[in-house]
Amino acid sequence: MxxxxxxxxxxxxxxxxxxxxxxxxxxxxxxxxxxxxxxxxxxxxxxxxxxxxxxxxxxxxxxxxxxxxxxxxxxxxxxxxxxxxxxxxxxxxxxxxxxxxxxxxxxxxxxxxxxxxxxxEFATHLAGHAVRKRVSKGRERIILHCHAPEFIALSFLMPLDSKELTLALWQKMPECIVIFPDGVRVVPPMLPGTTDIADASVKEMEQGRVISWSHHGIFASEENPDKVFGLVETIEKASAMHRKILSCGGQKQSISNELLKELTDYFERLLVCKPDFLDSK
Known part of the structure; x- marks a missing residue:
């Protein structure tokens, strides 16, 4: 640095x-x-x-x-x-x-x-801070919005669905479900800087720290600059791996949900929350 x-x-x-x-x-x-x-x-x-x-x-x-x-x-x-x-x-x-x-x-x-x-986009940041301050009991303090290219590319290649995107990323590296067990919450394409996107983002941030602003970028909350960088860095790397796999015709194998559950049990003390996308229908 x-x-x-x-x-x-x-x-x-x-x-x-x-x-x-x-x-x-x-x-x-x-x-x-x-x-x-x-x-x-x-x-x-x-x-x-x-x-x-x-x-x-x-x-x-x-x-x-x-x-x-x-x-x-x-x-x-x-x-x-x-x-x-x-x-x-x-x-x-x-x-x-x-x-x-x-x-x-x-x-x-x-x-x-x-x-x-x-x-x-300060109003959207403040709305995000308000909800994450409450949900994290004051732990989370920083929000980064960036245009991570591999992550944005997936919003053009995959359905705009929170569970499908999250599972695709979790299945690329064992570390993913440990680092972002709350998953990625998708907000559909909306005009940046408006109260509409702020309201949509706040709704999703009730459940997790990471928002996908479809075709636009990532909006992520964490404790300090180092931790939010590591969060985005991990998601961007998993996105690059998934995009490369898609470009080769799709995956032939993946990390199974059973192994993902084993990972969350083994690293339970490190998780910020329970990974509910593993259990949801």
């Missing part, structure tokens, strides 16, 4: 992570976005010490109120910003915002130099 330092430790972590996503081919140009829910006391402390003269912006109304996120801080990529510029211009690519007014608005408290603002 790119060597990089910054006065704000969260920027020091997330900027090389964003750059790595670009290097992987997941976030071309201004495609994709990141949001990370930060620990309140720590971010307030570092901003007070490092940027004591920076005043919060005027509140900006959110299209969808998120009362359970009131008072929370997020570092988020700016609209129109390139991931490949993350370590070169971090104060422009990223901003730190605080959710205020009972979850109805946000204020920028750092970053977004040159008059920037959060990604156009």
């Amino acid at each position: 790119t060597s990089f330092s910054h006065p704000i430790p969260f920027v020091e972590q997330v900027a090389p992570f964003a750059r790595l996503c670009w290097e992987m081919g997941w976030n071309e140009a201004n495609g994709g976005n990141i949001s990370w829910r930060l620990p309140t006391e720590e971010v307030e402390s570092v901003l007070a010490r490092r940027y004591p003269n920076v005043a919060p912006s005027e509140p900006v109304k959110l299209p969808q109120p998120q009362p359970t996120l009131d008072g929370e801080y997020f570092i988020v990529t700016g609209t129109g910003q390139y991931f490949r510029h993350a370590t070169e211009y971090p104060d422009q690519v990223f901003g730190i915002v605080k959710i205020v007014d009972e979850g109805t608005a946000y204020q920028t408290v750092w970053g977004f130099n040159n008059g920037g603002r959060p990604t156009s």
